[in-house]
Amino acid sequence: MGSEFITRRSLVTGAAALGGMALIGEGVTGLVRPAVAAGGLRPTRTMRGGSNNYRPNAPLVDRLGSGFHVHGTVRQAGGGEPLSNVRIQIWAATTRGGEREPSNHGSVMTAADGSFVLEMDQIVPNFGQPHAHLAYDDGRFETVFLRPVMGSASDTSVRADFVLAPV
């Protein structure tokens, strides 16, 4: 965390740098560096603010509402094999309430192809940006918190992909 603070401070030099950070923040996949020479697929790094308002062990649900889909894939670092039966916890501010509203928290398991999807109510801007929170926090792999930002508040889905490294 300490190094992150310094990185942030040194980056905060002007609107241009900040605008650039916003663009990077919008593409979840941007965090997975494609050009890794050796060692294969790099693990996804936790995003700044990703764990805000996290409540561990969100209940497994079929859905939390309707009209909006949070989806993505979970793969293993290195070879990129899809990981099935992995629990992903999801929460967000929606039309039904904020990020601390219990009924905005739910977990889903990944399918055989490593994909997951959770239907919930429409995500709305919270603290100035429409975004979701996703967590892998079950111990088998390194914990990862993601905070994908929607391109537009009227989007009806948001995607976040995990590449997990074994502990």
Next chain:
Amino acid sequence: MTSRQTFFEDRPGLAWAVWGILAALVTVPVVVALNSPWLPGRNPAYVMAGLAGILGLAMLLFQPLLAAGYLPGPGPLLARWLHRALGVGIVVAVLLHVAGLYVTSPPDTVDALLLVSPTPFSVYVVTAFWGVIVTAALVAARRRLGWRASTWRVVHNALAAMVVGSTVVHALLIEGTMGPVSKQILCAAVVVATAATLVHLRLVRPWRMRRRRSRDV
């Protein structure tokens, strides 16, 4: 001063127009925000925080106009009193804004104030916040400080410009309950009022006075 008073006294229609435009610049964004589709999903503290932010931004519009005595109606003494009252109002609005956000989400609020938030606008949030706090502290300590009037003007005006600039950028970058159009118009009005006042009071008027003095000599 007297010339400005008579200017509007000779043109009562214009005086009404000025106040009508100012009233619209403030009330339209508030009404639009109160009808935001995102309000139903927000808790009362979050709703209050957003509203306090809008009112704080709106009060910034009047501060330079009152300080310079541009507005039709209030004389110099009343304008000065109103400038102070709105200054207190801005501080209260900022505190309610931050407090409401903290109740809504403590980690997001603390992240923003510590500049570790993922949002690209938090540097402007922090600049505006400390600008207002430092301004208020200096106003409270003004007599004790015993600064020369010229020093005070430079510091107070620099802080004001900083607060206005960072507040407007913050407001424009966030997606909140304000409607985009009414927000842009109010922000533009605040910037124009501040910039025009600073240029007039600190550049144009001193330059004219110096020229008049040299001509008299």
